[in-house]
Amino acid sequence: MNEQQRARRPGGRSARVGAVVHQAVTDLIGERGYGNFTVGEVAARAGVADSSIYRRWGSLESLLADVALARLNARSPMPDTGTLAGDLRTYAAQVAREITGPDGLAVVRLAVALSGNGPQGLGAGDDLLAERMRQLQSMLDRARDRGEDPPDALDVLDHILAPMYIRVLFGLVPLTPDYIDGLVDRLL
Amino acid sequence: MNEQQRARRPGGRSARVGAVVHQAVTDLIGERGYGNFTVGEVAARAGVADSSIYRRWGSLESLLADVALARLNARSPMPDTGTLAGDLRTYAAQVAREITGPDGLAVVRLAVALSGNGPQGLGAGDDLLAERMRQLQSMLDRARDRGEDPPDALDVLDHILAPMYIRVLFGLVPLTPDYIDGLVDRLL
Numbered sequence: 001m002n003e004q005q006r007a008r009r010p011g012g013r014s015a016r017v018g019a020v021v022h023q024a025v026t027d028l029i030g031e032r033g034y035g036n037f038t039v040g041e042v043a044a045r046a047g048v049a050d051s052s053i054y055r056r057w058g059s060l061e062s063l064l065a066d067v068a069l070a071r072l073n074a075r076s077p078m079p080d081t082g083t084l085a086g087d088l089r090t091y092a093a094q095v096a097r098e099i100t101g102p103d104g105l106a107v108v109r110l111a112v113a114l115s116g117n118g119p120q121g122l123g124a125g126d127d128l129l130a131e132r133m134r135q136l137q138s139m140l141d142r143a144r145d146r147g148e149d150p151p152d153a154l155d156v157l158d159h160i161l162a163p164m165y166i167r168v169l170f171g172l173v174p175l176t177p178d179y180i181d182g183l184v185d186r187l188l
Numbered sequence: 189m190n191e192q193q194r195a196r197r198p199g200g201r202s203a204r205v206g207a208v209v210h211q212a213v214t215d216l217i218g219e220r221g222y223g224n225f226t227v228g229e230v231a232a233r234a235g236v237a238d239s240s241i242y243r244r245w246g247s248l249e250s251l252l253a254d255v256a257l258a259r260l261n262a263r264s265p266m267p268d269t270g271t272l273a274g275d276l277r278t279y280a281a282q283v284a285r286e287i288t289g290p291d292g293l294a295v296v297r298l299a300v301a302l303s304g305n306g307p308q309g310l311g312a313g314d315d316l317l318a319e320r321m322r323q324l325q326s327m328l329d330r331a332r333d334r335g336e337d338p339p340d341a342l343d344v345l346d347h348i349l350a351p352m353y354i355r356v357l358f359g360l361v362p363l364t365p366d367y368i369d370g371l372v373d374r375l376l
Contacts, residue, residue: 162355163350
């Protein structure tokens with residue numbers, strides 16, 4: 001099977017199971033909150049066997065980390081607009097859209113829950129954060145290569161991501177375009 | 189019983205029950221994470237009857253909100269140093285000490301969990317946030333009365349509290365005095 005054929009057939013049983021299980025987890029977090037459901041309930045909702053979940057993810061904690069990673073990373077690719085201000089504004093707007101969308105609060109709360117939930121959860125949260133920070137650093141490195149003077153990745157976390165995460169968690173929404181651009185302008 | 193006598197006897201059975209139940213909740217959150225214990229388990233840990241908890245707090249959710257409120261409010265009174273910079277630095281350092289202390293992560297995670305956990309949890313989170321914002325606004329109002337030019341309370345949330353909360357949740361600690369003062373200086 002060559003690349004083109006693979007692109008035409010992204011599915012297959014494994015991908016379908018992945019998609020329905022991820023959606024079942026997102027739905028259950030939205031309905032019940034983190035920590036209030038079991039692997040068995042995920043399996044029942046997704047219409048797959050418990051053993052399929054344990055074989056693929058090993059534990060509920062690993063499955064939850066996989067869902068959070070997929071949502072926060074794959075769905076918000078890093079922009080490359082040609083300017084630092086443009087990149088940061090686009091990036092901030094993407095994150096805002098993701099975390100204020102239908103499943104947004106569930107995803108943010110999942111990331112938070114994983115970040116402090118014992119060694120396994122902590123590890124999952126660290127991976128999540130490390131991957132996100134790596135992508136962000138690449139964007140900032142491109143700005144430096146163009147001769148711009150980018151902030152540190154941790155400053156972006158502190159003054160763009162953290163305010164948006166906390167406002168979503170505390171229900172202080174919507175995040176308006178003016179508010180989001182204001183966070184970027186203040187940082188730059 | 190006059191005021192002085194009351195002050196000498198802050199305890200009594202009700203206060204003792206309150207203290208042991210609060211500590212049991214804090215311990216269980218630290219050990220198991222939010223959402224992974226019942227009223228019965230809190231009661232057993234505290235050495236009181238289930239009915240005592242239901243009579244006083246009504247539900248696990250209300251009890252959790254009460255614990256979060258008590259920890260985040262009563263233990264961090266607002267400073268009054270005579271200058272805005274002094275007040276904000278002292279306040280930020282107090283919050284940092286509370287959220288990086290032995291039970292700090294548990295308290296922050298509890299506040300986050302309550303903030304998005306359905307109508308009852310959301311209401312508890314709203315109360316928590318509203319009370320915190322009211323105290324903060326009083327401090328900022330005093331600065332304005334002195335002729336200083338204070339930021340909005342929401343700017344303090346966005347650029348001092350949110351970064352510290354997110355760093356604790358993501359395990360990016362310690363929060364050093366330089367880091368905390370830097371957040372204040374950047375905002376002012």
